Amino acid sequence: MAQKNIVIVGAGFAGVYATKRLAKHFKKDKDVTITLIDRHSYFTYMTELHEVAADRVPEDAIQYDLQRLFARRKNVKLVTDTATTIDREKKLVKTKHGAYPYDYVMLGIGSQPNDFGTPGVKDYGFTLGSWEHAIALKKHIQDVVRRGAEEHDPAKRKALLSIVVVGSGFTGTETIGELRDWRDTLAKENKLDPSEITFTLMEMAPTIMNMLDRSDANKAERYLLKKGVKVMKNTGVVGVHEDHVDLKDGSTYPTSTLIWTAGVKATDEAAQFGLTQGRAGRIVVNSHMESQDDPDVYVVGDVSFFGGNSDRGEPQIVQGAEAGAKTALTNIESKMAGKAGDLDYKASYSGFMVSLGSRYGVANLMNIFHLSGFFAMLMKHLVNMLYFLQNYSGYYFFQYMMHEFFRTKNDRNLMRGHLSRQGNVLWAVPSRIFLGLMWLVDCAGKVSGKESWFLDKLRLPFDWLQPATTSGASAAGADATSAASGAAKAAAPAAKTVFSLSYQYGKEPMMVFDKMPNWMYTITKAMIPNQDVAFFMQKSMTIIEILIGLALVAGLFTWLSGAVSVAFTIIFCLSGMFYWVNIWMIPMAIAVMNGSGRAFGLDKWVVPYLQKTFGKWWYGTPKALYGSDTPK
Numbered sequence: 001m002a003q004k005n006i007v008i009v010g011a012g013f014a015g016v017y018a019t020k021r022l023a024k025h026f027k028k029d030k031d032v033t034i035t036l037i038d039r040h041s042y043f044t045y046m047t048e049l050h051e052v053a054a055d056r057v058p059e060d061a062i063q064y065d066l067q068r069l070f071a072r073r074k075n076v077k078l079v080t081d082t083a084t085t086i087d088r089e090k091k092l093v094k095t096k097h098g099a100y101p102y103d104y105v106m107l108g109i110g111s112q113p114n115d116f117g118t119p120g121v122k123d124y125g126f127t128l129g130s131w132e133h134a135i136a137l138k139k140h141i142q143d144v145v146r147r148g149a150e151e152h153d154p155a156k157r158k159a160l161l162s163i164v165v166v167g168s169g170f171t172g173t174e175t176i177g178e179l180r181d182w183r184d185t186l187a188k189e190n191k192l193d194p195s196e197i198t199f200t201l202m203e204m205a206p207t208i209m210n211m212l213d214r215s216d217a218n219k220a221e222r223y224l225l226k227k228g229v230k231v232m233k234n235t236g237v238v239g240v241h242e243d244h245v246d247l248k249d250g251s252t253y254p255t256s257t258l259i260w261t262a263g264v265k266a267t268d269e270a271a272q273f274g275l276t277q278g279r280a281g282r283i284v285v286n287s288h289m290e291s292q293d294d295p296d297v298y299v300v301g302d303v304s305f306f307g308g309n310s311d312r313g314e315p316q317i318v319q320g321a322e323a324g325a326k327t328a329l330t331n332i333e334s335k336m337a338g339k340a341g342d343l344d345y346k347a348s349y350s351g352f353m354v355s356l357g358s359r360y361g362v363a364n365l366m367n368i369f370h371l372s373g374f375f376a377m378l379m380k381h382l383v384n385m386l387y388f389l390q391n392y393s394g395y396y397f398f399q400y401m402m403h404e405f406f407r408t409k410n411d412r413n414l415m416r417g418h419l420s421r422q423g424n425v426l427w428a429v430p431s432r433i434f435l436g437l438m439w440l441v442d443c444a445g446k447v448s449g450k451e452s453w454f455l456d457k458l459r460l461p462f463d464w465l466q467p468a469t470t471s472g473a474s475a476a477g478a479d480a481t482s483a484a485s486g487a488a489k490a491a492a493p494a495a496k497t498v499f500s501l502s503y504q505y506g507k508e509p510m511m512v513f514d515k516m517p518n519w520m521y522t523i524t525k526a527m528i529p530n531q532d533v534a535f536f537m538q539k540s541m542t543i544i545e546i547l548i549g550l551a552l553v554a555g556l557f558t559w560l561s562g563a564v565s566v567a568f569t570i571i572f573c574l575s576g577m578f579y580w581v582n583i584w585m586i587p588m589a590i591a592v593m594n595g596s597g598r599a600f601g602l603d604k605w606v607v608p609y610l611q612k613t614f615g616k617w618w619y620g621t622p623k624a625l626y627g628s629d630t631p632k
């Protein structure tokens with residue numbers, strides 16, 4: 001096959017979805033190149049913009065580097081540039097700095113806020129349609145609250161500390177909920193009474209959150225009201241000024257922070273591509289997601305307008321973007337295989353999830369399950385995490401877990417901060433060294449002398465390994481249960497010689513399991529079926545114990561050594577070899593996994609070195625501009 005080029009413009013939800021799947025589909029086909037062009041070197045996780053705006057997650061938490069997302073996809077060429085037009089005669093996508101030939105192009109350049117020409121929104125209002133908008137809003141709120149706290153004039157103070165969101169769709173609702181979540185931190189930082197910072201949600205319609213089921217919307221509204229958010233329905237904003245807004249009924253409302261989320265339209269640049277536009281500037285497509293002007297140009301996501309199901313087009317949401325991308329990429333694959341490419345777009349919306357801050361949300365799953373509060377939020381997180389798994393990105397799955405659960409500030413996460421309390425790892429250093437020494441002391445008696453575990457003398461206390469019991473048990477064909485009780489009898493006395501440190505004070509120490517559980521018995525017997533394997537195991541386990549001990553003392557691979565310590569202790573307990581007084585090793589090993597090797601330990605140097613070297617080998621060096629080596 002001659003060289004074929006698929007060019008995807010826009011690395012948003014639609015573009016990333018399509019690129020991932022096309023890359024996989026054509027991975028063995030050297031003649032197909034997929035070029036992904038975006039003005040940024042990263043994918044912006046738009047549905048979390050409000051979390052950045054309200055300072056819940058770090059600014060870069062929603063930027064996912066494209067090279068990391070497409071690591072090791074050799075058939076994907078990344079280009080950081082702004083597409084300006086499509087030359088359909090020459091079949092070129094033109095960008096500010098180059099031109100890229102295509103056989104098929106997929107345009108997924110997204111949307112932007114629509115202020116419907118309302119005076120003052122551009123000059124004094126804020127929107128939330130991009131990462132830059134989120135940062136600008138965050139900085140503005142920090143600024144007005146700081147100024148408000150120091151303001152003596154009551155009217156000015158009120159306007160500075162009043163935050164107004166216009167529009168109660170996804171963006172508006174999630175934004176007001178998230179900003180309210182931020183209130184107490186803002187107040188504390190500025191020595192303010194929290195109730196002085198006020199939040200108002202204005203909606204033109206008589207009800208709010210009209211994309212939700214009424215019962216879900218009512219729950220969400222009750223939550224907002226309970227949190228002191230003022231909800232103003234039937235309220236139109238007709239003008240925005242520096243310290244107030246004009247309302248349709250002729251009155252004014254004081255605020256220095258007006259966030260406009262009342263509409264979305266196709267990005268302005270959509271007009272440059274010479275394709276027919278429909279409602280709100282969206283590019284008109286047929287049911288195959290082809291532009292009605294050219295069957296080789298596919299348009300997907302927020303910027304596309306498919307009027308087959310509704311005059312208003314499909315909803316501009318992630319599920320719609322991915323469904324459109326799926327239709328388009330399947331048709332491209334078919335056409336490239338010489339087939340018709342006539343798959344029709346099929347809308348399938350499996351539900352909605354709306355978060356109101358870090359701890360409360362409402363969710364409607366497949367119109368069957370209606371969740372609220374903790375479970376709705378949990379579901380939203382699971383869906384977000386699933387996104388990274390579906391896009392084969394373990395790296396960003398891990399990053400998501402970190403910024404949403406383990407590294408959030410001010411207890412602003414689903415688990416109310418219980419997972420994200422940070423402390424100085426220095427305090428775990430003595431535990432780390434002590435635990436390491438315990439392993440070494442235990443091994444000291446096992447490496448030399450008559451009791452050495454390296455001699456061919458059986459040290460493992462399992463009944464089937466003892467010469468008499470082995471033959472007896474097999475000859476009798478004893479079942480696992482009776483064998484297990486046999487093991488228990490054999491294990492208990494033998495165990496006393498297994499762990500070298502003596503706990504014989506006061507009463508006789510108690511075994512954790514004086515009877516090995518049946519399932520453990522079966523597994524262990526399968527793994528260590530005879531004395532030869534047992535000798536090998538007792539020697540290799542002793543070596544591993546020594547290595548764990550040394551690693552913990554030196555603070556090397558501490559997380560791994562802690563995890564292996566936990567695993568070994570559990571195995572020894574289940575095998576009838578450990579006493580209850582040994583159990584402390586489990587919580588202590590978990591405690592040292594907190595990065596304690598980074599303080600007075602080798603992990604301080606080794607882990608960053610490995611991260612850097614492995615990251616470079618696997619992903620390459622992240623760049624602000626990709627594809628600058630591409631011929632112009």
Ligand SMILES: Cc1cc2nc3c(=O)[nH]c(=O)nc-3n(C[C@H](O)[C@H](O)[C@H](O)COP(=O)(O)OP(=O)(O)OC[C@H]3O[C@@H](n4cnc5c(N)ncnc54)[C@H](O)[C@@H]3O)c2cc1C
Pocket residue numbers: 009010011012013014015037038039040042043044046047048049050081082083084108109110111128129130170171174267269300301302303316317318319321353354
């Ligand atoms: C605050 C907020 C909250 C939201 N919450 C939800 C939610 O909870 N659930 C939900 O389903 N949806 C939600 N949405 C909507 C959802 O984010 C969009 O429907 C989705 O992002 C659309 O995907 P897309 O691929 O069409 O566009 P986008 O994801 O916007 O991506 C467009 C990409 O094109 C790039 N681009 C634009 N122009 C050019 C150009 N000329 N050249 C090169 N690159 C270009 C941009 O840089 C961007 O990367 C929310 C949106 C916002 C703003």
